[in-house]
Amino acid sequence: MSEEQIKSLEKQFNERIERDEKIEPKDWMPEKYRKTHIRQISQHAHSEIVGMLPEGNWITRAPSLRRKVALLAKVQDEAGHGLYLYSACETLGVSRNELYEQLHTGKAKYSSIFNYPALTWADMGAIGWLVDGAAIINQVPLCNTSYGPYARAMIRVCKEESFHQRQGFEIMLKLCNGTPEQKEMAQDALNRWWWPSLMMLGPTDDKSVHTEQSMKWKLKRKTNDELRQQFIDQTVPQADVLGLTIPDSDLKWNEERQSYDFGEIDWDEFWQVVKGHGPMNKERMKARVGAWQRGEWVRDAAMAYADKKQAEKEKQAV
Amino acid sequence: MSKIKNWPLWEIFVRSKNGLEHRHFGSLHAADAEMALENARDVYTRRNEGVSIWVVESKHITASNPENNGELFEPAQDKVYRHPTFYDVPDEVKHM
Numbered sequence: 036m037s038e039e040q041i042k043s044l045e046k047q048f049n050e051r052i053e054r055d056e057k058i059e060p061k062d063w064m065p066e067k068y069r070k071t072h073i074r075q076i077s078q079h080a081h082s083e084i085v086g087m088l089p090e091g092n093w094i095t096r097a098p099s100l101r102r103k104v105a106l107l108a109k110v111q112d113e114a115g116h117g118l119y120l121y122s123a124c125e126t127l128g129v130s131r132n133e134l135y136e137q138l139h140t141g142k143a144k145y146s147s148i149f150n151y152p153a154l155t156w157a158d159m160g161a162i163g164w165l166v167d168g169a170a171i172i173n174q175v176p177l178c179n180t181s182y183g184p185y186a187r188a189m190i191r192v193c194k195e196e197s198f199h200q201r202q203g204f205e206i207m208l209k210l211c212n213g214t215p216e217q218k219e220m221a222q223d224a225l226n227r228w229w230w231p232s233l234m235m236l237g238p239t240d241d242k243s244v245h246t247e248q249s250m251k252w253k254l255k256r257k258t259n260d261e262l263r264q265q266f267i268d269q270t271v272p273q274a275d276v277l278g279l280t281i282p283d284s285d286l287k288w289n290e291e292r293q294s295y296d297f298g299e300i301d302w303d304e305f306w307q308v309v310k311g312h313g314p315m316n317k318e319r320m321k322a323r324v325g326a327w328q329r330g331e332w333v334r335d336a337a338m339a340y341a342d343k344k345q346a347e348k349e350k351q352a353v
Numbered sequence: 354m355s356k357i358k359n360w361p362l363w364e365i366f367v368r369s370k371n372g373l374e375h376r377h378f379g380s381l382h383a384a385d386a387e388m389a390l391e392n393a394r395d396v397y398t399r400r401n402e403g404v405s406i407w408v409v410e411s412k413h414i415t416a417s418n419p420e421n422n423g424e425l426f427e428p429a430q431d432k433v434y435r436h437p438t439f440y441d442v443p444d445e446v447k448h449m
Contacts, residue, residue, distance in 0.1 A: 059419070061416060061419050119379055119396070123379075131359070131382055132359055195399075195400070334384075337384035338358060341384040341385035341388075344385065
């Protein structure tokens with residue numbers, strides 16, 4: 036294709052997005068659009084998969100059967116969400132194995148929030164309430180994104196995610212209405228998860244390299260700073276209901292902006308964790324890669340069995 | 354890396370209730386059709402989204418190419434006489 040032809044195709048493509056038309060897998064798309072989507076959708080899928088790890092450890096330690104079935108269902112949803120997203124990503128011409136390879140070799144990133152440890156049962160509450168809360172804020176606008184398979188996957192994800200946040204909040208509420216020790220445990224979890232949850236919404240707009248292009252493609256509908264403000268404004272009153280204190284001495288209602296002002300985020304910590312120096316980066320990758328390797332003989336056996344059955348069927352047909 | 358080939362990709366279609374058609378829900382990897390059905394149950398119908406599942410290996414689907422959309426679909430555009438509004442019927446004629 037000549038450069039001129041590509042230019043004209045790109046123009047048509049941008050006009051389609053402008054008109055809110057969806058792009059489907061076999062449609063022509065600029066190479067950069069394809070690559071950016073593979074990056075973002077796979078990062079998102081990896082986050083769902085790695086996101087199971089901090090919680091998985093608590094399934095057998097849940098304090099009641101009610102909590103156990105709920106946590107089990109939540110973790111199973113996360114596996115499901117990872118699979119919807121991987122399958123959406125594969126429509127862009129990348130194989131599942133390539134995607135796993137990128138995760139396992141550290142070439143692909145996942146949400147850095149999962150590189151923090153889940154130390155107590157209250158962390159299951161804080162993760163559901165804050166981490167899933169921030170995830171929902173990030174994800175709802177994506178239900179409208181321009182790439183059809185991604186938008187459809189996100190609609191399913193968002194429908195299922197609201198139970199995750201509610202079950203987390205309920206855990207927090209129960210602890211806050213419990214003994215002083217239980218309430219203290221809830222406060223401690225909030226203290227540790229608050230700032231990482233704010234970082235989860237991404238670098239500030241002036242430092243975010245992908246925002247401008249992603250907004251044009253409707254891969255992003257709100258900037259990181261807008262999403263973060265929305266998260267803070269909706270979460271602070273929820274902390275009040277719990278009777279907990281947000282660990283930010285600069286947090287203050289701003290009458291003029293009708294929003295909360297908040298303190299400085301420690302971006303050095305964020306970049307350290309992104310670069311692999313968080314408290315749990317090594318542990319998470321070890322668990323993930325280990326599970327994949329230990330499952331290899333099962334995957335091979337299933338494939339060998341399927342091939343054998345197929346061969347028998349073909350033999351009988353002769 | 355495994356010596357044996359990877360699980361193939363399957364397309365999943367779910368009928369959400371009787372009276373409705375099967376609709377494409379997404380895809381997944383499985384060693385054979387039976388496993389694809391079982392995995393589809395877990396991946397796509399965790400909340401009663403379906404009463405029936407079809408699975409078909411993705412490689413068996415032939416899809417039209419959007420580049421040929423002109424010759425495929427445009428011929429239908431100028432055939433307004435295929436629509437009821439093309440025909441003039443006086444207002445007093447009811448139920449037609």
